[in-house]
Amino acid sequence: MTKDTEVDMKDVELNEMDQEKRPITGGAGNGEAGSPTGTEKNGSIKVKIPEEIETKFTGLSKEELLRVAGTPAWVRTRWALLILFWLGWLGMLAGAVAIIVQAPRCKDLPAMNWWNYGPLYQIGDVQAFSESQNLKGVEEKLDSLSQLKVKGLVVGPIHVAPADNPVGLKFVEISSDAGNLEQFKGLITAAHKKSINVILDLTPNYLGSGPWFSNVSVTDVAERLKSALVFWLNQGVDGIQLSGVERVASVVPSLWADIRAIVQNGTAEGKRRILIGVTAKTSAVDVSELLNSTGVDLLLSGALRSKTMTALDRAQTVQQLLSSHNQTQLAWNIGDRKEGHLATLVGPDMVNFNQMLLLTLPGTPVFNYGDEIALADEYTKSPKMLWDSLEDEETNGTATKEKEQRLACRSFFKTLSDLRGRERSLQHGDYIPLFNSTSALAYLRQWDQSGRYIAAFNWGSDVVTLQLAHPDRPTQAVVQVSTDKANLAPDSAVGLSALELGPGKAVLLQFPYVA
Incomplete structure (x- = not known):
């Protein structure tokens, strides 16, 4: 068979297939077969599909359910499930009780007062503390002090007290150099809003040679102090600080008992008022005896101040005071209004070192204003406070470096104070x-x-x-x-x-x- 013959045969097969696939439709005019009726086309089929009927599940009737539920098999199943439920519940209850019993119990928190929760901050010279040089200026700096987690301000003395002149002593009159009564009341109100308490230093002869003048005048001065205490406590102060407490406690013990009762027996807004004593004593034995004999809540002393103390001496001092007193009665300080600032007493390079010591010992840390920035005494024990911020512009390279050092020192203090405020081990833990x-x-x-x-x-x-x-x-x-x-x-x-x-x-x- 030739190639031409093969092509012709394929054409025939294709034509036959095409004819088979053609639809059979009516059309007499074109030679195609027509339908019997002449109206419908061959190949079209109409199919009627019945509509689907949705079947709903009705479940068992009430009678059927009651009939099934009463069968023995279902009764046994229900009892088995009920017993399993109560066994599981009792097992969980027993497990919870076992966990509670075996878990270590939390130790009861010790009884503490507000002054045990953070550092106290002494502002002995109101004029040196702020640009305003008065009590209003102290109020303006409360935000900065709040950032340091300070719990109490020890302000003053600010009353009128000519040096070594008991006749001119006026406990209830604020020196015009410090401000006025309205400023002081505004300070108290603003401080309380920030949870900072205000302690007033009422040391009688704070500008003279002895805190209580002479032995002859102690009785008269102590008597006058009693009415002044009532006045200032009514103004809202949260405590009183007095220097030379050993003098008045030993010379006129009955009057000292009255002074203690006025301060310590009262409360302000549900809080106890604090009585702080200040002494020049340095030995742990003397400090311990004064704590017992005077009955003050805290006693500031020179127990950690001596430059000749060794680390062993410091350890023995701390241990001796802790062995005789609860840590809530102990206060730790190095500088104060009379002795000067931390940077002068220990050296500027050791300020952070001693900040850590005071803020980690068991007891209340007490700082002089400016100790947080290593403020040093130059020609006075009341140097002007320096206030810095990162936004201050400095043109002098030395001044810029000094400012950065002060800010770094303050940041170090703040970090430690934050830790002490939130960590129970540092706040009231065992030593x-x-x-x-x-x-x-x-x-x-x-x-x-x-x-x-x-x-x-x-x-x-x-x-x-x-x-x-x-x-x-x-x-x-x-x-x-x-x-x-x-x-x-x-x-x-x-x-x-x-x-x-x-x-x-x-x-x-x-x-x-x-x-």
Whole structure:
């Protein structure tokens, strides 16, 4: 068969297929077959589809359900399910009781007063504290003090008191240099809104040679003080501070008892009022005896002030006072209105070091105004306070560096004060000595299930290695605050078996409670 023949055969097959696929429709005019009726086309079929009827499930009737429910099989099933439910419920109850019984109980919080929750801040010279140089200026700086978590301001003395002249003493009259009564009342109101309490220093002869003049005048002055206390407490003050308390307590004990009763037996807005004593005593024995004999709530002293004290001396002082008194009765300070500022007493390089010491010891830390920025005494114990902000423009390079140092010092203080305010171990935790020598001291602060804190200090001129490891403690702790950021950076982990601490350095470490 030739190729032409093959092509012709394919054409025939295709034509046959085309004819088979053509629809059969009517059309006499074109030679196609027509339908019998002549109206419908072949190949079209009409199909009628019945509508779907939706079937609804009606379930069993009431009678049917009652009939099924009464069968023995269903009765047994219901009882089995009921028993399983109550067994499961009782099992969960027993488990919850077991967890509660086995869980360690939280330790009851100690009884504390408002002055135990944060630092007290002394403003002995109102004129030096602010640009306004009066009590209104103190009010204007309350926001800054609130940021430092200060719990109380010790203001003054601000009353009229000519030096060594008891006749001219006027307890209830504010010196015009400090302001007036309206300014003082405004300060109290504004401070209370920020949860800061105001303590008034009423030391009689604060400008003279002795706080109570002479022994001859003590009785008269103490008697006059009683009515003045009532006046100032009615103005809203939250406490009174008096220097030389040992003098009046020993010379006129009955009048001293009256003074204590006026201050300590009253309350202001549901809070106890505080009576603070100030003494020049430095030994732990003398301070302890005065706390007992005077009955003051807090006693500021020179127990930690001596420059000749070793780390061992400091450890013994703290331990001796804690062994005789509850930590809520102890106050820790270095500077004050008469002695000057922290930077002058310990040196500017040791300010952060001593801030950490005061803010981590068990008791109430007390600071002089400006101690948070390392303000130093130059020609007076009442230097002008320096107020800085990051927005201040400085053209002098030295002035800019000094400002940055002050801001950094303040930030360090604020960090420590924040920690003390929110961490129970630092606020009222137990004090446990870990290490002490002539140059170094370390102690643990812990409370119940709260995080633990180790404070370590090196007063010496050489590096010391502190062995702080113990089976009950982890091998490592995390640096929270440090005066040696090069070697002990915040948030870094350090080993406790051999902690190296540089000369003049301090560090605060934290590790979690482990059951």
